[in-house]
Amino acid sequence: MxxxxxxxxxxxxxxVSVLALSTDSRxxxxxxxxxxxxGFPVAWGLGIPEDADRIGALxxxxxxxxxxSEFLLGPDRRVLHATxxxxxxxxxxxxxxxxxxxxxxARAQARTWPPGARLVSAPRLHYPPPVLHRLPYDGAIDADGxxxxxxxxxxxxxxxxxxxxxxxxxxGPDGLEYLEIAGKPSKMVRKxxxxxxxxxxxxxxxxxxxxxxxxxxxxxxAGLGAWxxxxxxxxxxxxxxxxxxxxxxxxxxxxxxxxxxxxxxxYTRAYNxxxxxFCRDSGGRLVPIAHLSLGLPAEAERExxxxxxxxxKGIFIAPFVMTKKPPGHPDHDRVFRLxxxxxxxxxxxxxxxPFWAAPGRFGRMTDASLSFLINxxxxxxxxxxxxxxxxxxxxxKFPRLKVVVLESGAGWIGYWLERMDAxxxxxxxxxxxxxxxxxxxxxxxxxxxxxxxxxxxxxxIPLVGERRFFWASDFPHPDHAPExxxxxxxxxxxxxxxxxxxxxGDNVREAYGLPPRPEAGAGRAA
Amino acid sequence: xxxxxxxxxPFPALEVTTTDGRTLHVPAxxxxxxxxxxxxRAWW
Numbered sequence: 001m002x003x004x005x006x007x008x009x010x011x012x013x014x015x016v017s018v019l020a021l022s023t024d025s026r027x028x029x030x031x032x033x034x035x036x037x038x039g040f041p042v043a044w045g046l047g048i049p050e051d052a053d054r055i056g057a058l059x060x061x062x063x064x065x066x067x068x069s070e071f072l073l074g075p076d077r078r079v080l081h082a083t084x085x086x087x088x089x090x091x092x093x094x095x096x097x098x099x100x101x102x103x104x105x106a107r108a109q110a111r112t113w114p115p116g117a118r119l120v121s122a123p124r125l126h127y128p129p130p131v132l133h134r135l136p137y138d139g140a141i142d143a144d145g146x147x148x149x150x151x152x153x154x155x156x157x158x159x160x161x162x163x164x165x166x167x168x169x170x171x172g173p174d175g176l177e178y179l180e181i182a183g184k185p186s187k188m189v190r191k192x193x194x195x196x197x198x199x200x201x202x203x204x205x206x207x208x209x210x211x212x213x214x215x216x217x218x219x220x221x222a223g224l225g226a227w228x229x230x231x232x233x234x235x236x237x238x239x240x241x242x243x244x245x246x247x248x249x250x251x252x253x254x255x256x257x258x259x260x261x262x263x264x265x266x267y268t269r270a271y272n273x274x275x276x277x278f279c280r281d282s283g284g285r286l287v288p289i290a291h292l293s294l295g296l297p298a299e300a301e302r303e304x305x306x307x308x309x310x311x312x313k314g315i316f317i318a319p320f321v322m323t324k325k326p327p328g329h330p331d332h333d334r335v336f337r338l339x340x341x342x343x344x345x346x347x348x349x350x351x352x353x354p355f356w357a358a359p360g361r362f363g364r365m366t367d368a369s370l371s372f373l374i375n376x377x378x379x380x381x382x383x384x385x386x387x388x389x390x391x392x393x394x395x396x397k398f399p400r401l402k403v404v405v406l407e408s409g410a411g412w413i414g415y416w417l418e419r420m421d422a423x424x425x426x427x428x429x430x431x432x433x434x435x436x437x438x439x440x441x442x443x444x445x446x447x448x449x450x451x452x453x454x455x456x457x458x459x460x461i462p463l464v465g466e467r468r469f470f471w472a473s474d475f476p477h478p479d480h481a482p483e484x485x486x487x488x489x490x491x492x493x494x495x496x497x498x499x500x501x502x503x504x505g506d507n508v509r510e511a512y513g514l515p516p517r518p519e520a521g522a523g524r525a526a
Numbered sequence: 527x528x529x530x531x532x533x534x535x536p537f538p539a540l541e542v543t544t545t546d547g548r549t550l551h552v553p554a555x556x557x558x559x560x561x562x563x564x565x566x567r568a569w570w
Contacts, residue, residue: 001566017558019550021542024568030545032569043542043550046565054538056530057565069565071537077553077561079535088567101560238559 001038007094008039012134014101015238021046023064058086072097074104105207132206132224133485134240137492139517141243141505142236143449144349144406144472147278148198148227149250149271151216157270165263167254169194169218177218181254182263188352189253190368197249198222200475204482226476229278232286235475239485242505243514245287246275247316247349247406249477255318256352261295264322265303268293272307279311287512289347290315294332295322301334308342313512315344316406318351319381328388336398345402345447345511348385350378357381375479379408383416390420393433395441402511403446410450410469414460417442443468447511450503451480452487458494466499470508537563 004011004018011018018040022029029044046052046066052059057069068085070092081100083092150156151169158166165182172178172191179189194217201208201223209224209231219227225235236244251271258264272290279286290307292300292315304315317327325331327348339346358365365374386405389395394403405413420438423429434441442464449470450457461469471488474480481487492500501517509516531537537553544550553561 001564004562004564011562012558015559016562017556017560018562018564019552019556020564020566022566022568026543026545028569033545041544041546041548041550043544045543051540053528054540055565056528065567066565068567071531071563073537073553073556073561073563075559077537077556079531079533079537080560081533082531084530092562092564094562097560097562237557 002036003091003094004040005036005038007098010098011094014098015132015134016097016101019043023048023066057084072100132235132238133483134238135485135489137504138240139242139505141245141508142241142473142475143245143470143508144247145244145475146247146249146477148219148222148476149248149274150227151218153274154267154270157274159266159269162263162266167250167267169216169250171216177216179250179253181257182260186253186257188257194218195221196478198226198476199478200480200482203478206482223476229282229286233282236285243285243287245289245314245508245512246279247289248275248291251291252318252349252351255293256354259322261322264293264295265299269303272303272312273310276310276312284515287514288312292317292335294327294335297332297334301338304335304338304344308344313344313514314347314404315339316347316349318353319348319385320353320357322354326388326391327385328390328392328394330392333397336394336401340398340401343513345404347404347406348382349406350382350408353381382406382408387420390434390438390441391432395445396434399445401445404511405446405448407449407472407474409454410448411454411456411460413448414463417464447507452484452491453481455491455494457491461495461499461503466502467507467510469503471503
């Protein structure tokens with residue numbers, strides 16, 4: 001048992017749990033646990049002969065002991081390995097378990113990877129061995145994860161009047177997958193790009209769950225929980241996360257190419273109905289967020305009211321509006337007013353943007369050869385949209401409105417608030433209809449989501465305020481690393497103790513009105 | 527003595543109590559993709 005305690009972190013990293021049991025009384029078993037500080041459960045009170053016979057173990061009635069018997073069980077809970085001893089000598093070794101599980105996972109991965117795996121044969125130098133990490137804190141919340149919408153979502157959920165202009169992932173005669181928007185192939189989403197949209201785990205060498213292939217790499221390349229609600233709950237369990245706040249995948253791509261404002265409303269309504277269904281049986285652990293398109297504000301307001309009645313806990317908007325109005329523009333006040341009234345936060349989430357919205361200083365920045373530059377600078381659009389809320393005085397008009405900045409990093413917010421405060425106080429800020437400095441409003445009614453690998457937050461969070469930050473995985477999108485749980489654990493260790501639980505999930509609970517974190521068994525003290 | 531378990535055998539169901547007072551159904555409630563179960567010699 002001491003050997004397994006010594007290897008416990010390594011075993012957990014390979015998603016191996018440990019349970020010890022014996023015929024001891026409760027007092028003796030507790031003494032054993034306390035003496036050796038075992039971090040795994042220990043059960044007591046087994047009976048002889050029934051509990052020994054159940055597993056075919058040797059036992060002694062005189063001393064009331066079951067001889068050492070040790071088992072490794074697989075995912076189907078069948079025996080992979082069994083060791084029986086007739087006395088104190090002869091044990092299964094923890095190191096051997098780690099090696100065997102590593103081998104089995106690698107073999108399963110080789111068997112289940114689809115032929116398209118080469119698609120994402122990105123450099124793997126930055127990625128450690130294939131594991132799903134487990135957070136050593138209970139009750140944490142992923143503030144921005146994604147789902148892969150079913151390829152036929154809009155075929156099923158779109159109102160009949162719009163079904164002649166479908167949206168979804170299709171496979172062309174050349175065998176390559178593409179995104180169809182309003183019945184036409186997307187001009188921005190490159191052919192074959194859908195095959196990589198859920199490939200975070202594949203890129204990170206994390207084994208995919210064994211599934212019957214769908215024939216679409218869009219789904220087949222996706223990691224555990226990317227498009228199946230039960231799998232997503234399994235992923236949360238394996239990572240020891242309590243709740244996932246869910247955003248779409250195709251939903252952050254299509255709006256840039258949908259110039260028909262009515263159709264855009266219909267697309268959002270269809271998604272919003274589907275995501276509520278997707279999350280329905282999760283016991284509140286999968287939280288649906290609605291997509292709103294501000295191009296027709298009255299329609300968006302109506303959809304917000306409808307979706308909130310159906311159970312969405314928040315909404316998100318793209319950083320642009322097809323009308324070219326800044327998101328914070330007074331044209332959208334009716335949406336902000338309703339969001340404030342019903343207490344639903346508005347998130348600003350990066351999205352593909354129309355050609356006219358993308359920066360033009362380097363020409364059209366849509367070339368795949370610029371993917372690094374485009375991705376690193378993608379938060380610019382969110383910063384523009386967010387800043388427009390200050391420019392138009394949204395926060396004084398709607399003092400209880402909650403605004404969330406998503407998937408744009410968070411380390412910059414310290415600089416940004418100081419710069420907004422400075423400009424606001426200068427002659428250039430005379431046209432900003434706010435009574436207080438921008439940083440006042442941020443600390444009152446805004447939140448920002450960080451990537452777990454942002455070490456600059458160790459300085460920024462105490463400066464800006466511990467109650468303003470979320471963390472997010474971006475799973476299953478491959479532009480973020482699959483090491484997010486490990487990195488999160490490392491980040492919170494670097495933070496002051498008072499900042500840890502707010503970042504792990506308490507801030508999300510407050511913003512979205514989610515149930516408070518259970519206190520009992522709340523993991524390691526933070 | 528009953529027959530020992532072999533690779534491929536389903537692990538038999540049992541209900542146990544852990545030192546923190548929880549009731550655990552084995553193997554259904556074991557966490558982890560893989561699980562190690564250690565029967566150890568009690569104090570004697």
